[in-house]
Amino acid sequence: MSTTDLDWRSRIDKRFTSLRGFAAVTVMLAHYQYIGFLPGAPVFKYSAQCGLMVFFFLSSFLLCHSLASDPNWSARPHLSLIVYSINRVFRIFPLLFVVIALTCWNRSSFFPSSVGHWEALRQSLTLGAAPSVLWTIPVELTFYFYLPIVLALTATATRSRLGAAIVGSVYVAWCVAIAVARHNRVSASLWMTLGFHHYANSFVGGVLFYALLTNNRIRFPRRGAWIARIASLLFLCAYPFLYFALVRGDAWMAELARPGAWQSYYDAVFPVAPLVVGGIIYGLLHPSDSPLSRIMRTRVLHKTGELSFGVYLVHIPMIVLFGSRYGYGQRQFCASIAATFAPAATLSALIERPGIAFGRELGRWILAGAKVKPAVQAPPSPNWSS
Numbered sequence: 001m002s003t004t005d006l007d008w009r010s011r012i013d014k015r016f017t018s019l020r021g022f023a024a025v026t027v028m029l030a031h032y033q034y035i036g037f038l039p040g041a042p043v044f045k046y047s048a049q050c051g052l053m054v055f056f057f058l059s060s061f062l063l064c065h066s067l068a069s070d071p072n073w074s075a076r077p078h079l080s081l082i083v084y085s086i087n088r089v090f091r092i093f094p095l096l097f098v099v100i101a102l103t104c105w106n107r108s109s110f111f112p113s114s115v116g117h118w119e120a121l122r123q124s125l126t127l128g129a130a131p132s133v134l135w136t137i138p139v140e141l142t143f144y145f146y147l148p149i150v151l152a153l154t155a156t157a158t159r160s161r162l163g164a165a166i167v168g169s170v171y172v173a174w175c176v177a178i179a180v181a182r183h184n185r186v187s188a189s190l191w192m193t194l195g196f197h198h199y200a201n202s203f204v205g206g207v208l209f210y211a212l213l214t215n216n217r218i219r220f221p222r223r224g225a226w227i228a229r230i231a232s233l234l235f236l237c238a239y240p241f242l243y244f245a246l247v248r249g250d251a252w253m254a255e256l257a258r259p260g261a262w263q264s265y266y267d268a269v270f271p272v273a274p275l276v277v278g279g280i281i282y283g284l285l286h287p288s289d290s291p292l293s294r295i296m297r298t299r300v301l302h303k304t305g306e307l308s309f310g311v312y313l314v315h316i317p318m319i320v321l322f323g324s325r326y327g328y329g330q331r332q333f334c335a336s337i338a339a340t341f342a343p344a345a346t347l348s349a350l351i352e353r354p355g356i357a358f359g360r361e362l363g364r365w366i367l368a369g370a371k372v373k374p375a376v377q378a379p380p381s382p383n384w385s386s
Helices: 014-035 048-069 077-106 117-124 132-157 161-183 200-214 222-238 240-247 261-285 291-295 299-306 308-326 330-376
Strands: none
Touching: 014 048, 014 261, 014 299, 014 308, 014 330, 048 077, 048 132, 048 200, 048 222, 048 261, 077 117, 077 132, 077 308, 077 330, 117 132, 132 161, 132 200, 132 308, 161 200, 161 261, 200 261, 222 240, 222 261, 222 291, 240 261, 261 291, 299 308, 308 330
């Protein structure tokens, strides 16, 4: 095994935070343009799903890295799962709780005035009930439960070449089957896999990709550098604006406004998108200095990635606030951008980062207590037969 293959974990760095920032900005701008901001330049319109595909795949990949890097994962997995659960709770809930409280207080978005704060929080955590962009929260929380199980199973199954080939083939067949099912309007109950959402293939894709890397089933030869370029190009072409502008000659995406047009396009793109996103992650892990890698080293993207959760939660209230009071247009668009990042940065400093730090400290405290226990156990019974 080459040194390059061994140190891929050291290349999981700030660039992945930047990639999360790219996904968050894409979703935000797509929603802005869908609502009516920047009507003269429909670059991001209908593009939110592309950002979500990146986010879900990347989230599961990074969570696998965090979980598998815990020294207790192999020896005492129950301790790893306790710390993992605590970190997830304090990563999501403090900021979510505060944002919902604020939006319920000023009635800016998400819920009607008749819904109280606790009911709003309950709906935000319920599959199929969470409104607006909050629908992703219960989906992600549900997969947090599945992730350790899927990681353990895939990591075991991919230890052998045959097992890796079988699991990989099954996964690709799964993605293709979802595409065929959606194209033929098959009942959703037959392909809403893992029992909760069709984005499950993006989540599982990140787990499988990490398992294949861990078992050295994916390597990083020099000739593999081209994957970063090809995957990035394919992903950009998946954005509706580029596809319709370059391929269909419809730069204003008027065709997507017809009934069913967007759904047909989305059905064709999203089932196989995790395969392309996997190529992007591979490109960032490859030791070569690709254009993708250089872009993801920019400070602006990295800072956006650090604020991505707050930006995601706050941008819809800002759309509602500015749209309802000042209408829509270029000036409102610029103002709403500033009004999104300012509270996101404030909430990150006051709520999100302290919550994450507290969760980590709580996890360390639990692990420290678990390490002391063997020293205070009762001595073994004397051997009376000697």
